[in-house]
Amino acid sequence: MNERIVYMDNNATTPIAPEVKEVILQTLDIYGNASSMHGPGRLASAAVSHSRGKVASLIGAQPEEIVFTGGGSESNNTVLNLVFSDIFDNTGRNRIVTTRIEHPSIYETVQTLTDKGIEVTFIDVDGQGNLKMDDLAAAMGDDVAIVSVMMANNEIGTILDVSGAARLAHACGALMHTDAVQAVGKIPVDVRELDVDFLSLSGHKLYAPKGIGALYIKKGIAFCPLIHGGHQEAGRRAGTYNNTGIIALGTAAELAAATMAEEMVREGALRDRLREGLLAAVPDITVNGNQKAILPGTLNVSFPGAEGESILLYLDLEGIAVSTGSACATGSLEPSYVLTELGLGPELAHSSIRFSLGSYNTVEDVDYVLERLPPIIKKIREMSTL
Amino acid sequence: MSSNSFIQEWVYTDVVKDHFMNPRNILSDPDYQEDGRGLEGSLACGDQMLVVIKVTDDVIVDLKWKTYGCASAIASTSMMSEMAIGMTLDEAYHLTPSMITDRLGGLPTHKFHCSVLGDKALRAAIDDYLERAGRENPFKKSVAKVICECKNITDQQIEALVKSGDVKTFEQLQEQTGLGTVCGQCKGTAGELLDELMHLYGK
Numbered sequence: 050m051n052e053r054i055v056y057m058d059n060n061a062t063t064p065i066a067p068e069v070k071e072v073i074l075q076t077l078d079i080y081g082n083a084s085s086m087h088g089p090g091r092l093a094s095a096a097v098s099h100s101r102g103k104v105a106s107l108i109g110a111q112p113e114e115i116v117f118t119g120g121g122s123e124s125n126n127t128v129l130n131l132v133f134s135d136i137f138d139n140t141g142r143n144r145i146v147t148t149r150i151e152h153p154s155i156y157e158t159v160q161t162l163t164d165k166g167i168e169v170t171f172i173d174v175d176g177q178g179n180l181k182m183d184d185l186a187a188a189m190g191d192d193v194a195i196v197s198v199m200m201a202n203n204e205i206g207t208i209l210d211v212s213g214a215a216r217l218a219h220a221c222g223a224l225m226h227t228d229a230v231q232a233v234g235k236i237p238v239d240v241r242e243l244d245v246d247f248l249s250l251s252g253h254k255l256y257a258p259k260g261i262g263a264l265y266i267k268k269g270i271a272f273c274p275l276i277h278g279g280h281q282e283a284g285r286r287a288g289t290y291n292n293t294g295i296i297a298l299g300t301a302a303e304l305a306a307a308t309m310a311e312e313m314v315r316e317g318a319l320r321d322r323l324r325e326g327l328l329a330a331v332p333d334i335t336v337n338g339n340q341k342a343i344l345p346g347t348l349n350v351s352f353p354g355a356e357g358e359s360i361l362l363y364l365d366l367e368g369i370a371v372s373t374g375s376a377c378a379t380g381s382l383e384p385s386y387v388l389t390e391l392g393l394g395p396e397l398a399h400s401s402i403r404f405s406l407g408s409y410n411t412v413e414d415v416d417y418v419l420e421r422l423p424p425i426i427k428k429i430r431e432m433s434t435l
Numbered sequence: 436m437s438s439n440s441f442i443q444e445w446v447y448t449d450v451v452k453d454h455f456m457n458p459r460n461i462l463s464d465p466d467y468q469e470d471g472r473g474l475e476g477s478l479a480c481g482d483q484m485l486v487v488i489k490v491t492d493d494v495i496v497d498l499k500w501k502t503y504g505c506a507s508a509i510a511s512t513s514m515m516s517e518m519a520i521g522m523t524l525d526e527a528y529h530l531t532p533s534m535i536t537d538r539l540g541g542l543p544t545h546k547f548h549c550s551v552l553g554d555k556a557l558r559a560a561i562d563d564y565l566e567r568a569g570r571e572n573p574f575k576k577s578v579a580k581v582i583c584e585c586k587n588i589t590d591q592q593i594e595a596l597v598k599s600g601d602v603k604t605f606e607q608l609q610e611q612t613g614l615g616t617v618c619g620q621c622k623g624t625a626g627e628l629l630d631e632l633m634h635l636y637g638k
Binding site: 395 | 456463482484502504505509
């Protein structure tokens with residue numbers, strides 16, 4: 050294995066920030082049950098409260114509006130599960146409206162709900178991943194319970210019009226959720242500006258460890274827990290407080306707030322350097338996603354004539370970590386549904402590579418990829434039947 | 436970041452890695468004078484394979500290939516090319532995916548599908564060679580057609596099950612053979628075949 054590791058898969062997960070790691074190590078002995086009244090419990094409780102404030106502050110929420118969860122997927126499932134709660138009893142609202150490019154924790158979950166009598170309307174996106182707002186408006190009605198629109202797409206980085214969707218949702222009396230897992234920590238997110246009722250975020254996308262996330266629940270909004278059996282989180286999510294995870298997430302949120310403005314510019318410049326470098330060095334490639342409204346570090350490129358898993362694994366042999374929308378990498382026979390929904394044919398979808406840059410990527414990393422990738426594409430294309 | 440020792444192992448075996456990094460017998464000469472040519476697979480599934488052969492006295496004296504495919508497809512076809520050169524047409528026609536994957540030291544189960552295209556394209560090339568030579572094809576009927584590539588279920592096996600009365604429905608076929616339970620891509624073909632066989636033998 051190559052000694053040099055260039056990690057450009059930060060949309061899949063991020064490494065733990067050194068600052069976060071430091072705080073984790075300093076606080077690992079905070080073992081008390083934060084629900085306990087005694088000293089160790091109060092210490093844990095204070096740490097949890099402190100972190101809750103930091104997470105709230107990052108997204109413009111009040112601390113009591115933050116519920117810690119096991120991650121983004123739990124947060125998303127919790128919101129979708131509300132459709133079965135007594136909130137919607139006798140309201141005639143049994144429909145969820147969402148997009149065709151949501152993360153599987155929304156996209157696949159709503160499909161399981163249809164088996165239980167819930168109706169789901171999927172809204173199309175255009176060729177760059179922008180939500181078709183006219184379609185969304187046309188899909189609204191007084192039978193809609195929840196509208197869920199992701200803030201930024203994990204595969205292509207396109208930023209969706211969540212506040213526009215929220216206006217439409219609220220105009221017909223539906224609740225508004227956004228899966229902001231890819232956005233929080235990378236771009237400014239303000240729950241009041243977005244006017245959402247629920248927002249999901251995940252620790253390991255912003256340099257905290259796996260297994261910790263949060264759900265924003267707007268004050269005054271009716272709610273029903275997914276996980277029962279304890280009074281934690283003001284009765285909104287049972288389970289002993291994950292002291293270490295919560296402290297880590299709070300620290301990561303504080304770090305993100307402090308570095309975001311600078312980091313957006315820096316990562317954006319690296320992404321642009323990578324994109325322009327690839328366009329100059331590799332013929333016949335296409336860039337996917339809306340390049341004007343996009344996460345700063347995300348670059349999705351199709352290399353027609355070169356199958357994505359082959360590209361990924363040749364890059365891996367050079368120590369470069371990326372991901373692909375090719376079917377072969379997943380074990381299914383279908384390429385990424387996100388890319389397919391953009392209207393990309395199978396050839397472009399199977400040949401797509403996602404580079405997702407993060408806080409620890411450097412100009413040298415980008416230049417290393419620009420040095421190693423073009424010969425790989427050339428090699429694969431030379432043995433291609435296309 | 437440095438890598439730790441427990442992640443040193445690659446996704447595939449060392450043999451697969453070697454054939455992936457240094458694929459053998461790639462077709463690079465645009466003027467290659469082939470005696471037979473086989474093209475299999477489709478873009479929709481992300482794998483396409485071209486095999487060309489030269490034949491002397493019913494022995495494959497040279498074989499070249501190209502693919503639009505993943506690492507497993509590249510490695511297995513590279514291995515297949517090494518195995519097939521020097522074989523008689525008869526031997527080469529009966530090369531199976533599992534013979535190739537055995538030599539590769541195995542492939543992950545969900546990757547088996549990717550490895551079958553190479554020998555399919557080889558058989559197509561041999562068919563093409565015989566057709567060009569105006570000769571009868573003694574092999575085509577000798578090999579059963581694989582319907583479910585993942586579970587390696589042939590048309591002949593399905594026919595036997597229908598004839599014996601053990602299988603009457605698609606569900607029974609799946610229960611008894613596992614057909615169509617991995618990637619599911621064969622369900623359409625298998626369903627049509629079952630309909631046809633039930634029409635002939637089913638009571």
